[in-house]
Amino acid sequence: MGASDLIMYEEEFQKIKELISKLRVDANANVVFLVDKNGQQIAATGDIDRLDTTSLASLAAGNVAATDALAKLIGEKEFSVLFHEGEKENIHISIVGGKVILVVIFDERSSLGLVRLRVKRGSDELNKLFHQIMEKTERERASGKVALESPFAEITDEDIDALFNE
């Protein structure tokens, strides 16, 4: 824990959503999805109501983790792109800035070539944004104040007990 924690504020969250929405339109994809490497969903856009997004996030991260380990076994730094082809839909998984997993789900209305091209462009912008978020988190942590007070700063035993009694 500690320094590696990710804290997302409204402003950056909106920017991320704008970027992935744009990517979805540009790539003609059904769903665009951002997950951190631990399997926590960061943001999603598109036709997500029919999907179990929590499971998708966890499995995508598991998939990336296993593939990363495979790469290291054979002496590669990473496999930067994973592609799964289905009968109707396909999944394109890539890593943004070494930290975040970008998942694009698309069907025959798009193509692997288009998705790859758009993902490449979109990743650069996302990478910059995540860089800023990390810097902001670091800065605030270093200065000892977080822009918003942690909701857990004064958590009590009663609060925690209440969670389990609901």
Added chain:
Amino acid sequence: MSFINYASREINCKIVYYGPGLCGKTTNLQYIYDKTNPSAKGKLISLATETDRTLFFDFLPLDLGTIRGFKTRFHLYTVPGQVFYDASRKLILKGVDGVVFVADSQEARSDANIEAISNLESNLREHGFDLRVVPYVLQLNKRDLPTAVPLEEMLQSLRVKGEPYFEAVALRGIGVFDTLKACAKQVLIELSRK
């Protein structure tokens, strides 16, 4: 690594169930899944072999309600316990916020328990975590079996830092929620310290 989203007012934490093969990690998750209100849980995902041995991980997302207006969500994972799956086990510990160690009380598994704890310690270290610091709970499972080692003896050989411990029979749900609650509590307290 917990993930606090101020935009959607959510906090996500990751708890990993660790322990030797067949100690009851998946059984713990299965019981939690069975007894949780459908609105508070997601799907239980099990990546298992045909004989129901965990191959990669089990995953259960759990909504515990709100604290100070923040939706508190725990992601529960198990690791594959069998010794030769160590590479997979290591991957799952990435970004962990709390660990539950499920020990098998049967005398024949005493060495396996000790080996699994030392494996946990070294795998945590590779991710930059220290077992003595990380939120941690010990569950002594299968207390109902006739071959169960006496409590005192187990505590003496398995306890690493005065962590909370619970006697359990996961199959019947005994001690399952107490264990989870104790671990979640430590995780949240750790968050409040930051």
